[in-house]
Amino acid sequence: MNxxxxxxxxxxxxxxxxxxxxxxxxxxxxxxxxxGVETIFGYPGGAIMxxxxxxxxxxxxxxxxxxxxxxxxIHAAQGxxxxxxxxxxxxxxxxxxxxxLVTGLADAQIDSTPLVCITGQVYAHLLGTxxxxxxxxxxxxxxxxxxxxxxxxxxxxxAVLAKAFYIxxxxxxxxxxxxxxxxxxxxxxxxxGYTPCDHIRSYRPKPIVxxxxxAQAAALINEAKKxxxxxxxxxxxxxxxxxxxxxxxxxxxxxxxxxLGLSALPSDHPLxxxxxxxxxxxxxxxxxxxxxxxxxxGMRFDDRxxxxxxxxxxxxxxxxxxIDPCEIxxxxxxxxxxxxxxxxxxxxxxxxxxxxxxxxxxxxxxxxQEQENQAVINKExxxxxxxMTMGEVINVLNxxxxxxxxxxxxxxxHQMVACRYAKFNESRSNITSGGLGTMGFALPAxxxxxxxxxxxxxxxxxxxxxxxxxLQELGTIMQSGIDVKIIILNNHFLGMVRQWQQLFxxxxxxxVDIASPDFVMLAKAxxxxxxxxxxxxxxxxxxxxxxxxxxxxLLEVKVGKENNVFPMVPQGCSVSEIRLS
Amino acid sequence: xxxxxxxxxxxxxxxGLLNRIAIIFSRRKINVxxxxxxxxxxxxxxxxxxxxxxxxxxxKKLARQIEKQVEVLKAYYNTxxxxxxxxxxxxxxxxxVIAEKVKVERLxxxxxxxxxxxxxxxxxxxxxxxxxxxxxxxxVLEPYGLIEFVRSARVAIIKDSHGFxxxxxxxxxxxxxxxxxxxxxxxxQAEVFSM
Ligand SMILES: Cc1ncc(C[n+]2csc(CCOP(=O)(O)OP(=O)(O)O)c2C)c(N)n1
Numbered sequence: 001m002n003x004x005x006x007x008x009x010x011x012x013x014x015x016x017x018x019x020x021x022x023x024x025x026x027x028x029x030x031x032x033x034x035x036g037v038e039t040i041f042g043y044p045g046g047a048i049m050x051x052x053x054x055x056x057x058x059x060x061x062x063x064x065x066x067x068x069x070x071x072x073x074i075h076a077a078q079g080x081x082x083x084x085x086x087x088x089x090x091x092x093x094x095x096x097x098x099x100x101l102v103t104g105l106a107d108a109q110i111d112s113t114p115l116v117c118i119t120g121q122v123y124a125h126l127l128g129t130x131x132x133x134x135x136x137x138x139x140x141x142x143x144x145x146x147x148x149x150x151x152x153x154x155x156x157x158x159a160v161l162a163k164a165f166y167i168x169x170x171x172x173x174x175x176x177x178x179x180x181x182x183x184x185x186x187x188x189x190x191x192x193g194y195t196p197c198d199h200i201r202s203y204r205p206k207p208i209v210x211x212x213x214x215a216q217a218a219a220l221i222n223e224a225k226k227x228x229x230x231x232x233x234x235x236x237x238x239x240x241x242x243x244x245x246x247x248x249x250x251x252x253x254x255x256x257x258x259x260l261g262l263s264a265l266p267s268d269h270p271l272x273x274x275x276x277x278x279x280x281x282x283x284x285x286x287x288x289x290x291x292x293x294x295x296x297x298g299m300r301f302d303d304r305x306x307x308x309x310x311x312x313x314x315x316x317x318x319x320x321x322x323i324d325p326c327e328i329x330x331x332x333x334x335x336x337x338x339x340x341x342x343x344x345x346x347x348x349x350x351x352x353x354x355x356x357x358x359x360x361x362x363x364x365x366x367x368x369q370e371q372e373n374q375a376v377i378n379k380e381x382x383x384x385x386x387x388m389t390m391g392e393v394i395n396v397l398n399x400x401x402x403x404x405x406x407x408x409x410x411x412x413x414h415q416m417v418a419c420r421y422a423k424f425n426e427s428r429s430n431i432t433s434g435g436l437g438t439m440g441f442a443l444p445a446x447x448x449x450x451x452x453x454x455x456x457x458x459x460x461x462x463x464x465x466x467x468x469x470x471l472q473e474l475g476t477i478m479q480s481g482i483d484v485k486i487i488i489l490n491n492h493f494l495g496m497v498r499q500w501q502q503l504f505x506x507x508x509x510x511x512v513d514i515a516s517p518d519f520v521m522l523a524k525a526x527x528x529x530x531x532x533x534x535x536x537x538x539x540x541x542x543x544x545x546x547x548x549x550x551x552x553x554l555l556e557v558k559v560g561k562e563n564n565v566f567p568m569v570p571q572g573c574s575v576s577e578i579r580l581s
Numbered sequence: 582x583x584x585x586x587x588x589x590x591x592x593x594x595x596x597g598l599l600n601r602i603a604i605i606f607s608r609r610k611i612n613v614x615x616x617x618x619x620x621x622x623x624x625x626x627x628x629x630x631x632x633x634x635x636x637x638x639x640x641k642k643l644a645r646q647i648e649k650q651v652e653v654l655k656a657y658y659n660t661x662x663x664x665x666x667x668x669x670x671x672x673x674x675x676x677x678v679i680a681e682k683v684k685v686e687r688l689x690x691x692x693x694x695x696x697x698x699x700x701x702x703x704x705x706x707x708x709x710x711x712x713x714x715x716x717x718x719x720x721v722l723e724p725y726g727l728i729e730f731v732r733s734a735r736v737a738i739i740k741d742s743h744g745f746x747x748x749x750x751x752x753x754x755x756x757x758x759x760x761x762x763x764x765x766x767x768x769x770q771a772e773v774f775s776m
Contacts, residue, residue, distance in 0.1 A: 138597055143604050147651045148597070167651055201752050202593050202654045208758075326645045 019190035024154030024180065025054035027191055028118060031161035032062060034194040037089050039063045039080060039451050041073040045093025047133060048120025050185035052091075065451065065480050068472035070097050072444040074104025075470070078113045079448030082431045083406055083456070085239065087168050088448065090117040095133030098140075098179070103438055105144040105175050110435030111260060112237060114173035116164045124152040124181040137179045146174030154187035162197035171205025172324040173237055206323070209340040209348065217319045217336045218352030220293050224317075226361045227253045228284075228291035230276060230305075233260035233434075234298010234322060240343040241265070241427045244297065247350040252357040254365050256284035258299050259415075260434040263424035267403060273365040277305040278569045279416040283368030285567070285575040288313050290364075295319045298342050301331040302435065311574035321345050375580040376566050381421065387560035388536055390417040390489050396540050397459065397487075398423040400547055405457040406431060406449050410442035410466035413495040416565045418461045428453070440469030446484045447476055457485065457547065464490040464516045474526040477552050485546050486530075486554040488519050491561050499564045523554035530554035585614070586640045586658050587666065587737045590629040591621060591745055593652040602629060602653075605646050611635060615668075617734035623749050626654070632735050654752055659739055666737035670715035671697070672706045672722055673729035679704055685725055692718045703728060 022030070028051055032040070040062055044052045055064060067073040070092045077088030092101055098119040108115050122131040138150050147167045151160055157180070164176045221227055235244045241264050248255055248265070254273045255265060265272050274281030276288075285307075288294070294316040299305070306312045309331060317335040320328050321342050328337035338345050380391035394417060397405075403423035409415040409432040424430060431449050433441040446460035467488050477484055494512040501509050520530040530553060533542045539557070546553040569578045592598055599618065606613050614632040621628035633640070640658045647656040676699065679685050689695075694708040708718050719730055751757045 139600060142597065142600050143608065150597075199755060200651065203651045204757075324649070326642070326649050330642060 017192045019192050021188050022191040023050065023054065023185065024151075024157050024187050024189070025051040025185045027154060027157040027189075028161065028180070028185075029054055029058045029062060030191070031158060031165075031194055032089065033058075034196065035087070035161075035165045037062065037087070039065060040089045040091055041065045041067055041076040041080070041448065042091030043067055043070050043073055043093070043097060044091070045097045045120065045133070047094035047122055047182050048091060048097070048118070048185070050182060051118065051120065051180075064091075065447075065476065067444065068475045069470065070100035071103055071440065072447075072470055072473040072476060074101050074108070074115070074117065075438075075441050075444035076448030076451070076473075076476070077115050077117075078104060078108050078111075078441075079408060079431055079445030079450075080452035081113050081115060081448075082445070082452070083428055083449040083458075084452030085428065086452070087114045087116055087165055090115060092117065093120045093133070094122055094137070095135050097133075098137040099135060101177070102140065102144060103436075105141055105177065107433050107436040107438045107441065108175040109144045109146065111433065112173050112233060113175065114168040115175040116161070116168050117175065117177045119177060119179045120185065121150065121179045121181045123183045125183070127152075127181070137177070141177050144175070145177045148177040148179065150179040150181070151184050152181045154184045154189045157184070158191070158194050159197070162195060163200065166197035166200070167203070171203075206341055207325075207339050209338070209344055211348065213336055213338050214345060214348045215352060217295075217338055218349055220317050220319060220336065221251060221253075221295065221349075222354050224293035225358075226287075226291045227251070227293040227295060227358070228287060228316075229253045229255035229295045229297060230258070230288075230299055231255055231261040231264060231297045232258040232299025233264075234342055235261060235264040236427055238298060238323070238341050238343040240298075240341075240346055243343055243346040243350070245269070247346045247353070250350050250355050251353045252355075253295065254358070254362050256281070258302070258305055258434070259419045259430070259432055261299060262419055262430040264427050266425050267423040271362075273362075274369070275420055277302075278307070278571075279420065279565050279567065280305075280569075281369065281420075282372040282567050282578060282580065283365040285569060285578045286368060287364060289315065289574065289576040291316050293317045293319065295321070296332075297321045297346070298323070300327045303331075306331065307569045307573055307575045307577075311576070321349075372567065372580065380417075385560070386536075387563075388534075388539065388557060389563055390414050390491075390559050391421050392536070393487065393489060393539065393543075393557050393559070394418055394421040394461070396543055400540070400543055401457065401459070405429070405459045406453060408432065408442050408446040408449055408458060408460045410460075410462040411437045411439045411496075412463045412466060413491070413499060413563070413565050414461055414463045414489040416496075417489075420565075439463075439466040442466060443470050443486065444473045444476070446486070447473060447480070447482055450482050450484050458483075459485045459487060461487050461489060463495060464488055464492065464519075465494045465514050467519070468514075468516065471522065474523060474528060477528060478526040482552065483550070484552050485549075486523075486552070487546075488554065488556045489559050490516065490519070490556055491559050491563065492516070493561060495563075496565075498562070502562070502564070503568075504570070519554060519556045528552045528554055530556065532556045532558070534558040583634050583636050585632060585634055585661050586637070587661070587664050587735065588629070588631040588633070588640070588644060588647070588656060588658045589737065589739060590631065590647055590656045591654040591748075592627045592629060593654070594625060594627045595652045598650070598652050601650050602631075602647055605643060606631075606633065609639075609643075611639070611643070615734040617736055619736065622744050623746060626745065626749060630735055630737050655745075655748065657739060657742075659737075663741070664737040664739050666711065666735050667709050668712060668715060668733050668735050669707065669709045670718065670730065670732040672708070672718065672727060673703050674706065674722055675726050675728065676701060676704045678725045682725065685722075688721050689718075692721065694718060
């Protein structure tokens, strides 16, 4: 044997990653697979055709749901993200396709929903020429995205998508939009594989938790006589439901939720004292102005929660746990701010707080609850009148589902009523457009929610107004065969606006009387079964029929035309000025 | 109390970031008095210098919002006492007037201006200084037929800054230390977390 002959594998050549030629479009889909994406909501068009062409060969691995409008796609992706805890993914074409995403981006931005939206764009050499279906998507979407980026060269795609997913889901989550010019989608390049991103030099999604602030907070809590916890979606986004419950149970502190925090703590938990804000419960609102230490966990003191700020919890020391430092001190001055992921900070706090109960303080919440029962809730859930109320529909629904369903609501009176009365056993079960209040959200979001949690029952609760904003998505249900239960609470009005007109505009009902088609016939046209209910005696059976139906179902319930949602903190009033009627 | 604040922002060099930063102000209907982008002492790191007139509480929140942007490494804000700052101004004046009137030349010298271009028809002077100084020269030149005036954005150096060299090394580390991972303001608890 010749001694000079060395086995080739023994030569230490610098290792070059194996490459293969792929198109930019394929690189997008490979990135999705590497990120664990299974479902895409989208709508094709000229500028995104190369990606759709590539998708043709990926149908086994990536499920694409063809919606009826790009707004439907993005709300569906939001519903998917909210029910599954994963990143929602959207495809849309340039120009009108991209502009149709804007409402959903704004909604996802304000409600911290992780999304990656891919829009097609005209060829790079046409940018700025007013080419067919060219819009400046990056600039239009800058204020409503956590991050956006335009790709004009395919070689950037793997790294940009890795960054997109990382940014969307890390820190305070949010929507990311990647605009890809058609030439980049078509361009062949040497693909070196996909490396997920876990560090961006200029981006600090997670701080190092400062234990001294945790200790200061614990000291305040340990001295408190009337501590009160407010929690928001941060608990859910941080996947910290268990840690949160452990904190509450050790400290014995009553806790109230924002509508985005709803379902993070089971409805029947003894320390769950109810809903905050404009249509929240009586006790939590009034007692906000009586507590001595206010502990806010993953919530952002929205004006619908705080009412008048200069009369909000002025007597209290405020502890604020949040992952976004911009939220600390933004609306409410904090005594101690704990910047961090509540999954990390809550256990540290739990360790330092004394095990306690606050029976007298908790009793105060119960006393207010009793007043609210008598003034509002009993009438709402068990009305004597012949007209049905929204509340009783939710109440019967609770009895049948036992609180196991995912409830997706639209925006308006029915949303407030559903949030007030729906019962939840599990987290990620309440999906609603909170920050933006986007009518038309519920139907597509429910579709997405079901794709994100296929084993669970998904019930969309929608007003007659909001349903007509995105009803075209019945077509998506028809074609995809997804099973979504739809309840339309029909009061023949744009109810929430009518309520304000009644209370604050002398009953001048200006353009709130809205006519509707026959919703059941409409559903039938899409091959979806349904039923009308206008008599109380048929309600339970109708809801049971709907829930037992093996496919999607639409139930229209006629409710009282001029019912109002109470309690209510009128805009510009303090939370303690909450009205029961 | 509203006063001038200079916000210094260290960023990655990325298209679109200028817009992301600008809309933080315009969204809140805050007028940007002056905005300058330039390289920094570190290659690849850009530096924005932004001047606004606001109360400290608002400026603090704005700085946090800026720092929240993915491509922003750090945002500082300072009052005029805490910085060394300069602006540059150009003045175009008819050459015949200057040539005739010796007084003008003396005035220009007094204001530290120097000629950048001298042509038969006009002369361009340059002066560097603070707002009042460059404004003053406008006043002085106006009687002599000032044709054009333009002033640059403010550039500023923070008096007690040690530059960004050390910070950037921290940022580049896989696991940066507390300082760059911390929000600046959380350390100033007494000032920030006021009741
Ligand atoms: C896209 C959009 N347009 C307008 C509004 C303002 N708005 C809030 S609630 C509401 C009425 C909703 O009526 P409906 O869907 O029938 O529900 P209801 O209040 O009767 O339960 C309107 C118009 C909104 N939130 N979203």
